[in-house]
Amino acid sequence: MLLVFLHAFSTLKIPGCNFGDLSSSSCPPPLLKIWAHSDKGPSPSPYVATLRALVQAAFCMAMFLYLSPSHPLSWFIDPAYQEWGFWRKLSYQYMSGFTMRWKYYFIWSISEAAMIISGLGFSGWTESSPPKPKWDRAKVVDILGFELAKSSVLLPLVWNIQVSTWLRHYVYERLVKKGKKPGFFQLLATQTVSAVWHGLYPGYIIFFVQSALMIAGSRVIYQWEKAIPTNMALVKKAFAVMNFAYTLLVLNYSCVGFMVLSKHETLASYGSVYYIGTIIPIALIILGYIIPAKPARFKARKEQ
Template identity: 80%
Template sequence: MFSTDYLDWAEGNGIWAHSEKGPSPSPYVATLCALVQAAFCMAMYLNLAPYHPLSWFTDPAYHECGFWRKLSYQYMSGFTMWWKYYFIWSISEAAIIISGLGFNGWTESSPPKPKWDQAKVVDILGFELAKNVYERLVKKRKKPGFFQLLATQTVSAVWHGLYPGYIIFFVQSALMIAGSRVLYQWEKAIPSNMGLVKKALALMNFVYTLLVLNYSCVGFMVLSKQETLASYGSVYYIGTILPVALIMLGYIIPVKPARSKDRKEK
């Protein structure tokens, strides 16, 4: 959202102006939906948090557990934490919608329906069920490189705060995204007649995303370097080794996305 959007909203111009489709619609139903989502997210967090306290990472009992128990606890700790942020983002979304600033025009359907996604921060189901972690932020006609990605994530870490846990998390997330990119490129390179292989790679990327993302976010939660490294080390740094191995394999087995006949004809 830009300052021009805010000025248009304040002055009743742009999509907020009266048109043949009618004036800006009532925001109450969309606001209620956002509040219901916020309430659900808070209920999830309050129910899960007591069973996954961060203090258990430094408890001797945690380090006596087996590998899979520790890894699953890391996953559930991350899964629990996300609901707190989902709640905050949903409340913010509701506040912007009720003001009218969340209005984003009308659909092309008949009759047209209002869109309230101007203030949408996160797609919860899309995030939780993401098949991969993949992003692009490069100049035109240039391919994204790992160092550009690392620089972006490092700036994000500094923006969040000068805590070791943030730095470790965002550097780790750069590795995570780069590893996911390799799986994504392999998946896209598989011809369409090998659908089972494509689905297997998509599933692999989905599992990889769930595992590495929630492993990585321990640093974001505990902030301490000692606790973060102790947590990563308790599962043999699997969430760091796996992305690095994929990045190396990406150089050893480079691929180009398969082009369909339709695209070639165009």
């Protein structure tokens, strides 16, 4: 009964759910696809995939319950927190964000299980031999992909995936003029829409503006990395590590606003580490204009 309720809740709440799939005669509903005859083999069973999602949900809730007592959000305005050193404050911001994310991983895993057991999570078959059923139509988050993201640009692809897909298709891409490349304006506008969709709290607004800066700064690092010749592998790896560290730092700095929601607590947290997560992205964006990345050129070998 709980899974049925969560299935209905998930379907209505997530704007990335395409109801056209359920009504279009040219695209049979996923639920019917499961039971339809297929040359791939017998009709797939959703039970194993559902159980996997439920086990993941249980693990996520256990992690949240274990970590949350030692990382309360109230510490950001506690006088004792202000007396900590710079690195300890940064590490606490990371652990607070890391802890809170398990709560979202839990509910998204539950909703994914509900969608899978209903049949709406079925997305087709793999190309392997023998083919295996895929149950990622309703996938909302890739936990490892998010926690180990090599670049901030990858974060929307693995976090709240259905909403991110909806925002990209209906906001971001529609703001790009024909024949032109998307820029910071399209990114900021998309993140602002996401902030309003979440709720008109100062913390949401600050976080999503921060996320636009974060992604733009990460793009600059990535462009510099691409411009490095392939024969300088060590330098390319150094830039890749830099992008990973940058993402880790700025993400967990920024997400405090998403968690505490109030302007006072958000700015108190940012100010406690000298606004490092705001200054670095802005500095990178400016440097991207001053030192634009140029494609690496290779001299072709002359045939002898």
